[in-house]
Amino acid sequence: MTPAPLIDRFGRTIEYVRVSVTDRCDLRCSYCMPKGFTGYEEPEHWLSFAEWERLLGIMARLGTRRIRLTGGEPLLRRNLPELAAQIARLPGVEDVSLSTNGTQLAKHARALFDAGVRRLNVSLDSLRPERVAKINGRDVLGQVLEGLAAAGAAGFAPIKINTVAMAGVNDDEIDDLVAYCLERGYVLRLIETMPLGDTGRRAGFLDLQPVKTRLRQQFGLVDAVLPGGGPARYLAAPDGRFTVGFITPLSQHFCATCNRVRLAVDGTMYLCLGQEEKFEFRPLLRGGADDDDIVAALRLAIERKPERHEFREKPEKLIRFMSMTGG
Numbered sequence: 280m281t282p283a284p285l286i287d288r289f290g291r292t293i294e295y296v297r298v299s300v301t302d303r304c305d306l307r308c309s310y311c312m313p314k315g316f317t318g319y320e321e322p323e324h325w326l327s328f329a330e331w332e333r334l335l336g337i338m339a340r341l342g343t344r345r346i347r348l349t350g351g352e353p354l355l356r357r358n359l360p361e362l363a364a365q366i367a368r369l370p371g372v373e374d375v376s377l378s379t380n381g382t383q384l385a386k387h388a389r390a391l392f393d394a395g396v397r398r399l400n401v402s403l404d405s406l407r408p409e410r411v412a413k414i415n416g417r418d419v420l421g422q423v424l425e426g427l428a429a430a431g432a433a434g435f436a437p438i439k440i441n442t443v444a445m446a447g448v449n450d451d452e453i454d455d456l457v458a459y460c461l462e463r464g465y466v467l468r469l470i471e472t473m474p475l476g477d478t479g480r481r482a483g484f485l486d487l488q489p490v491k492t493r494l495r496q497q498f499g500l501v502d503a504v505l506p507g508g509g510p511a512r513y514l515a516a517p518d519g520r521f522t523v524g525f526i527t528p529l530s531q532h533f534c535a536t537c538n539r540v541r542l543a544v545d546g547t548m549y550l551c552l553g554q555e556e557k558f559e560f561r562p563l564l565r566g567g568a569d570d571d572d573i574v575a576a577l578r579l580a581i582e583r584k585p586e587r588h589e590f591r592e593k594p595e596k597l598i599r600f601m602s603m604t605g606g
């Protein structure tokens with residue numbers, strides 16, 4: 280008999296999980312991880328590939344269809360394509376995707392594609408080297424562009440570019456980024472900064488609604504829906520050659536249709552990006568729990584999923600950085 284799916288108190292079916300495979304990163308984006316940060320998880324607490332496979336396999340039996348590998352920088356986790364392949368083989372999993380800062384992508388693009396990863400999001404906040412250095416902690420623009428080229432050559436399509444749009448930092452570059460993505464067939468996703476940690480709060484919030492109105496008029500864009508598009512709302516060129524998404528957790532939140540949970544590298548499940556509710560799976564996985572125990576724990580965890588974030592009402596509330604939960 281097929282077990283009942285994971286449905287929370289608000290009737291939302293959970294079918295998507297974002298897995299932070301490491302909390303470490305080779306960059307220090309101004310809106311994400313603070314400079315000099317050292318509060319990393321101990322390596323002995325990192326879930327092993329076998330532990331991920333088991334936990335995610337059980338979740339897949341309960342209806343998880345889509346899994347995104349993220350971090351920290353996921354490509355810093357050794358042999359990540361192997362884990363991706365293990366996950367892609369799990370019965371029920373239809374889609375394995377990756378969010379990366381792109382610095383190591385040239386090396387791994389082919390292996391990731393061969394492992395079954397098909398959807399790729401690459402972070403790129405600017406096309407100007409000195410700006411990349413300022414926003415992301417060092418100038419890695421060349422590496423990221425090489426990574427993007429390798430990903431295209433490996434067969435990833437469409438590639439999505441994630442840009443955190445910040446007032447007075449890179450908002451004057453939005454049109455350049457549109458032109459860049461249009462030329463290469465990339466989907467651009469503009470993201471509002473979320474007040475996660477002091478880094479997120481200080482980043483220069485830019486309301487994307489006026490930007491959306493402007494781009495719609497300037498480029499003659501129309502509303503569009505992208506398969507697996509998640510919380511982004513999309514506009515596209517009428518001939519379909521270009522798509523831009525807007526991730527607007529503050530100016531227009533999307534909690535009512537939230538279908539996801541997040542797992543941190545140590546097996547802690549975070550039930551909402553903007554709230555503290557969590558559930559620790561490592562003690563169960565390492566303490567001899569059988570699959571039924573884990574199923575019961577998953578149902579308990581999902582019961583804790585809050586109705587919505589409160590980024591607007593309580594921006595001071597959280598101390599967790601995005602690098603812990605993978606965005």
Ligand code: SAM
Nearest residue numbers: 311350351352379380402441472473479601606
């Ligand atoms: N290191 C990878 C990367 O940068 O793509 C994956 C992890 S990163 C935490 C995932 C996404 O979260 C990135 O697109 C990043 O730009 C975004 N992000 C990080 N901190 C953020 C914040 N405070 N507000 C909005 N987006 C943020």
Ligand code: SF4
Nearest residue numbers: 304306308311351380
């Ligand atoms: Fe690293 Fe990604 Fe956070 Fe930037 S956004 S510091 S690349 S985890």
